[in-house]
Amino acid sequence: MPKGADRVIMQEYSAREGDTVRFAEGYGPGWHVRAAGSDFSAGDLLLDVGTRLGSRTIVTAAAADQAMLKVCLRPKVAIIGTGDELAPPGEAHLRADAVPESVTFGIAAMVQHAGAEVIARIIGDDSLPALERLAGEMLDKADVVIVTGGASVGERDFAKPMFVSHGLELLFSKVAMKPGKPVWLGRAKGKWVLGLPGNPTSAMVTACLFLRALLAGLQGQSITQVLQWRELPLACQMPATGGRETFVRARWGADGLRPLGNQDSGVQLALAQADWLIRSAPNSPGLDAGDTVTALEF
Amino acid sequence: MPKGADRVIMQEYSAREGDTVRFAEGYGPGWHVRAAGSDFSAGDLLLDVGTRLGSRTIVTAAAADQAMLKVCLRPKVAIIGTGDELAPPGEAHLRADAVPESVTFGIAAMVQHAGAEVIARIIGDDSLPALERLAGEMLDKADVVIVTGGASVGERDFAKPMFVSHGLELLFSKVAMKPGKPVWLGRAKGKWVLGLPGNPTSAMVTACLFLRALLAGLQGQSITQVLQWRELPLACQMPATGGRETFVRARWGADGLRPLGNQDSGVQLALAQADWLIRSAPNSPGLDAGDTVTALEF
Numbered sequence: 001m002p003k004g005a006d007r008v009i010m011q012e013y014s015a016r017e018g019d020t021v022r023f024a025e026g027y028g029p030g031w032h033v034r035a036a037g038s039d040f041s042a043g044d045l046l047l048d049v050g051t052r053l054g055s056r057t058i059v060t061a062a063a064a065d066q067a068m069l070k071v072c073l074r075p076k077v078a079i080i081g082t083g084d085e086l087a088p089p090g091e092a093h094l095r096a097d098a099v100p101e102s103v104t105f106g107i108a109a110m111v112q113h114a115g116a117e118v119i120a121r122i123i124g125d126d127s128l129p130a131l132e133r134l135a136g137e138m139l140d141k142a143d144v145v146i147v148t149g150g151a152s153v154g155e156r157d158f159a160k161p162m163f164v165s166h167g168l169e170l171l172f173s174k175v176a177m178k179p180g181k182p183v184w185l186g187r188a189k190g191k192w193v194l195g196l197p198g199n200p201t202s203a204m205v206t207a208c209l210f211l212r213a214l215l216a217g218l219q220g221q222s223i224t225q226v227l228q229w230r231e232l233p234l235a236c237q238m239p240a241t242g243g244r245e246t247f248v249r250a251r252w253g254a255d256g257l258r259p260l261g262n263q264d265s266g267v268q269l270a271l272a273q274a275d276w277l278i279r280s281a282p283n284s285p286g287l288d289a290g291d292t293v294t295a296l297e298f
Numbered sequence: 299m300p301k302g303a304d305r306v307i308m309q310e311y312s313a314r315e316g317d318t319v320r321f322a323e324g325y326g327p328g329w330h331v332r333a334a335g336s337d338f339s340a341g342d343l344l345l346d347v348g349t350r351l352g353s354r355t356i357v358t359a360a361a362a363d364q365a366m367l368k369v370c371l372r373p374k375v376a377i378i379g380t381g382d383e384l385a386p387p388g389e390a391h392l393r394a395d396a397v398p399e400s401v402t403f404g405i406a407a408m409v410q411h412a413g414a415e416v417i418a419r420i421i422g423d424d425s426l427p428a429l430e431r432l433a434g435e436m437l438d439k440a441d442v443v444i445v446t447g448g449a450s451v452g453e454r455d456f457a458k459p460m461f462v463s464h465g466l467e468l469l470f471s472k473v474a475m476k477p478g479k480p481v482w483l484g485r486a487k488g489k490w491v492l493g494l495p496g497n498p499t500s501a502m503v504t505a506c507l508f509l510r511a512l513l514a515g516l517q518g519q520s521i522t523q524v525l526q527w528r529e530l531p532l533a534c535q536m537p538a539t540g541g542r543e544t545f546v547r548a549r550w551g552a553d554g555l556r557p558l559g560n561q562d563s564g565v566q567l568a569l570a571q572a573d574w575l576i577r578s579a580p581n582s583p584g585l586d587a588g589d590t591v592t593a594l595e596f
Contacts, residue, residue, distance in 0.1 A: 062400035067388025090365025102360035
């Protein structure tokens with residue numbers, strides 16, 4: 001404010017009359033004046049640790065006259081797909097026994113969206129010595145190594161064995177959830193190793209829960225800053241769930257959450273449609289339209 | 299499936315006995331077999347025009363054995379800030395009459411998040427000839443030129459005048475909304491020109507509505523694919539709104555949407571907190587906790 005002024009009146013409400021100016025009535029002292037500190041004051045916490053810088057938060061930071069912000073290094077993530085049935089997209093139709101590899105693309109997009117950096121996305125050769133070499137190389141470069149598939153008990157399921165000679169220590173090796181039971185987490189050479197199921201839906205659901213939580217922790221974020229569970233109404237009935245905690249793929253529409261018809265963990269069309277996961281405790285009864293469920297953006 | 303096989307039984311449920319294998323009971327024909335086309339079939343629409351490729355949708359595309367997808371060119375966007383009171387963040391405290399420029403940073407982040415490319419982010423000199431030159435240069439390079447501030451009737455409000463010599467045709471020059479009344483849209487040299495208010499909250503609210511809609515259209519998306527209005531409960535009372543359609547900044551918590559205390563369009567701390575906009579028709583009555591409102595992710 002210029003010295004001596006105590007109010008601001010819009011030009012539209014004033015009129016020049018020779019050397020004087022006439023103002024409309026009703027604009028008393030303090031009009032259109034923002035008192036110092038009315039938005040925030042020195043010492044106020046504007047952006048908490050773990051806040052993601054986006055379109056709104058970066059405005060707040062700039063408004064505080066901050067030219068430099070302390071941010072976190074992006075965690076480096078390597079993604080290894082396993083399974084000799086996998087062919088690159090566009091080549092699966094050339095082999096009778098192949099399916100298109102899809103999971104590592106989705107995981108890579110999720111890693112980037114979570115603020116981390118994908119340093120490698122590789123489909124490993126299906127032999128233990130080759131995978132062991134690859135695991136060692138990735139453990140040297142990355143903060144997190146993700147391996148998809150190969151978590152069953154078959155002779156050629158190498159996801160855990162490929163890290164054993166690198167000192168793998170398992171933190172957990174199965175979770176009582178559906179889909180996603182085979183998900184596992186370990187440490188090797190001081191790095192994190194996350195094993196995701198080979199089924200695309202199982203991989204994406206477990207990544208949404210465990211990978212996002214892991215990358216949050218590595219970036220100084222709390223899990224609740226990243227995994228925001230919400231209470232939302234069901235738009236239709238939802239069947240009872242079985243003995244495992246279940247994450248039901250659903251779509252949010254104008255009338256609430258609608259569980260998708262096909263909950264098979266192998267389906268991939270439903271992934272394009274399922275934008276929310278409904279969390280259902282083991283042995284939950286069926287629910288009706290309008291009932292409230294707990295859900296997470298997928 | 300190998301020829302002659304009609305079911306799949308997990309290794310865990312089988313046992314070798316010499317040259318024969320014994321299976322657990324209960325695994326009849328078709329067990330663990332997915333019929334061709336049970337997920338999707340040739341000719342099915344998997345990803346509609348305008349679908350954004352993200353972690354889930356890219357899995358669906360890869361699963362369909364698609365190596366190449368037809369995508370849209372990123373619209374090129376130039377952002378021009380106006381106002382001689384603006385100083386770069388970190389320098390505003392050096393001048394008694396300056397405020398930190400914050401809006402163009404937020405707009406740039408929003409443009410990138412919407413899939414478009416920021417080709418320039420410039421604070422213009424506060425003279426009409428300089429701004430006219432800058433406008434011409436940006437109209438040559440960009441698909442969309444955004445100008446912030448300078449939309450009042452003051453002698454030095456150049457946001458519209460700087461485009462006049464480039465043939466500006468206004469599509470609208472004010473909107474009956476709060477905040478954001480001064481927002482305007484035009485065409486010049488075959489490009490889009492969007493004028494945003496100088497107040498940070500007004501700029502971000504109008505950008506959330508008009509800029510995102512514009513960039514959606516330029517990328518083959520429908521407005522409803524991008525602006526998804528939701529019905530959500532209020533967590534607390536919301537006061538009556540005035541004669542303009544009002545977009546109330548709110549935060550979504552476990553118990554619903556909570557309008558922020560300070561709805562002044564100049565505040566910038568609240569921008570960090572407001573993750574949803576509640577849409578309130580002109581002259582709406584006050585609402586109570588639990589009442590349903592229509593809201594958009596901000």
